[in-house]
Amino acid sequence: MKPQRTVVMNSDIVTVTLNPAIDHTVFLEQFNVGSVNRATRHAFQTGGKGINVSAMLGDYGLPSTATGFLGRDNPALFTELFKRKRIRDEFVWISGETRTGIKIVDAAACETTDLNFPGLEPSRADLEQFEKKLNTLVKPGRWFVLAGSLPSGIGPDFFEKILSIIKRGGAKVAADTSGEALKIAIHGGADLVKPNEHELAELLGHELADLPSRVAAARQLQREKVPHVILSLGSEGALFITPEKELMAAAPPVKVVRTVGAGDSLLAGYLAGLITGRSATDRARLATVFAWCALEDVRRQLPSTAEIARRLPGIKVQPLF
Numbered sequence: 001m002k003p004q005r006t007v008v009m010n011s012d013i014v015t016v017t018l019n020p021a022i023d024h025t026v027f028l029e030q031f032n033v034g035s036v037n038r039a040t041r042h043a044f045q046t047g048g049k050g051i052n053v054s055a056m057l058g059d060y061g062l063p064s065t066a067t068g069f070l071g072r073d074n075p076a077l078f079t080e081l082f083k084r085k086r087i088r089d090e091f092v093w094i095s096g097e098t099r100t101g102i103k104i105v106d107a108a109a110c111e112t113t114d115l116n117f118p119g120l121e122p123s124r125a126d127l128e129q130f131e132k133k134l135n136t137l138v139k140p141g142r143w144f145v146l147a148g149s150l151p152s153g154i155g156p157d158f159f160e161k162i163l164s165i166i167k168r169g170g171a172k173v174a175a176d177t178s179g180e181a182l183k184i185a186i187h188g189g190a191d192l193v194k195p196n197e198h199e200l201a202e203l204l205g206h207e208l209a210d211l212p213s214r215v216a217a218a219r220q221l222q223r224e225k226v227p228h229v230i231l232s233l234g235s236e237g238a239l240f241i242t243p244e245k246e247l248m249a250a251a252p253p254v255k256v257v258r259t260v261g262a263g264d265s266l267l268a269g270y271l272a273g274l275i276t277g278r279s280a281t282d283r284a285r286l287a288t289v290f291a292w293c294a295l296e297d298v299r300r301q302l303p304s305t306a307e308i309a310r311r312l313p314g315i316k317v318q319p320l321f
Contacts, residue, residue, distance in 0.1 A: 012088070013057060013271055014137050014171075015145040016162065017068040018154065019119040020048030021101045022077055023260070031106035031113065040107075045300065046081050047101060049147035049176055052264035052300060053271070056290055058085030059302035060272050065090050067133060069122050069151060071098040090137060092130045096120050103260055112259055121153040134162065138169030143271060146185065147176040147264070156180045163188040174228075176267055178202070186221070192228035193221070194267050200231060215239060215320055219246065230270060230287070232263055237288065239320070240270070245280040246320040251292040258295070265294035285315040 026042045046055070054064040067090040070078055074097045082089045102115040122130070138144075144166045150159060159181045166173055167189045174192040175185035178199040185193060186203075200217055201208045208214045214231060222229040222241040231239040237250030269290030273283030289311045293302050302308060 013054075013062070013064045013143045013145060013275065014090075015050030015054045015064055015066045015147065016134075017048040017050030017066065017148055018159075019099075019149045019151040020046070020051055020068060020070060020078070021099045021116070021119070022074065023047035023103055024100055025103045025105060025258070025260075027105045028107065030108040031104055031111075037104075044077065046077050047260075049264050050145050051078075051081070051087075052261045053145050053147060053176075053268045054087045055081060055085050055300065056265050056268035056294070056302060057272060058087055060268075060290075060305075060308075062272055062275070063088065065137060067091055067130070067137065069094055069120055069126065069130065071096045071120055073097040090133055092122070092126055092133060094120055094122055094126045103258075105258060110256055114260075119149075119151045122151055127154070127158065131161070131165065134165055135169070138166055138171050140170030142171045143174060143191075143275065144171050145174045145176065145267070145271070146181075146190075147267075149177075150181065156184055160184045160188060163190070174267065174271060176263065186225050190226055192230070192270075193226050194230040194232065194263065194270075196232040196234070196263065211236075215246075228270075228274075230266065232266060237316075238266060238284075238291075240280065240284040240287070241320075242280045242283075247281060247284045247317055248320055249284040249288045249315055249317045251288050252314050252316075254292055254295050256295045257297065258300075261300040262291045262294045265300070266291040281317050284317050285312050288315045288317075 023045050026039045028037050028039055051066055054066045057064045063086040065088040070091045070093050072093045099117045099119040104113040172191040175190045176194045182203055197208050197214050208217055218229050218231040218239050218241045227243055229241040240247045266287050269287035270283050273286045289308055294300055
């Protein structure tokens with residue numbers, strides 16, 4: 001596809017994926033637990049939330065830098081992706097294989113079952129090398145995406161340290177994580193967070209049973225802690241609570257092929273809008289189109305810029321009251 005021709009305000013975006021994976025996706029007509037299941041097809045592709053963000057940005061013509069930890073013993077899928085999507089590789093390559101996760105797609109139920117395996121366990125020397133690399137990447141105003149889970153053997157204190165290095169250097173943080181890491185990001189000065197309704201409910205310690213309670217929670221988070229809050233609502237769309245506007249956006253009915261990576265694409269689209277100077281409404285619309293495209297394509301890639309432009313008017317964006 002041809003790259004988007006646009007003026008980029010910052011040099012690039014840095015995505016941080018500490019616990020990447022290779023996704024082995026298996027497609028079934030119907031998944032029957034406890035029975036023999038015959039796959040209709042299967043595919044291997046790179047995984048990891050930050051890497052997914054970089055891949056979508058690359059499809060849109062926006063280069064990015066990706067860092068974190070990858071295994072030296074199975075590099076091919078990642079090195080090929082970085083070359084094809086214009087992603088600058090700043091990973092720390094460590095001993096062993098990057099983990100594989102199995103995703104079972106049930107066509108009849110329109111559901112995906114994930115089997116996630118433990119990841120690599122970086123050594124103290126690996127962690128020190130990563131910190132040095134991170135310090136060289138931090139620049140004032142540059143966006144850093146902290147996304148996904150922590151590797152085995154690494155606690156939340158390391159995530160807190162990473163956040164501190166980035167913020168101390170004057171860079172901006174978009175956090176797409178959950179649990180203790182999400183709490184650290186919010187209290188550590190994140191500029192953007194993208195929880196789903198369940199992750200936000202877990203953070204607050206109580207259920208968010210309906211749309212008004214979700215809107216109220218997102219508003220409170222934005223007003224008290226984080227300038228940009230994107231609350232993913234699944235098939236209902238997403239809330240975009242920003243300094244300029246409070247919006248809800250939703251795509252038209254979508255033929256869902258696969259849900260994996262849709263949230264990462266939503267974040268990629270929003271960041272693409274931010275660094276290219278789009279309005280709050282246009283950012284919400286672009287982010288929703290990115291997610292829509294991810295839901296309909298198992299390859300987790302964007303269509304042509306002409307197709308993206310065609311879909312943009314189909315996004316319903318309305319203000320919150």
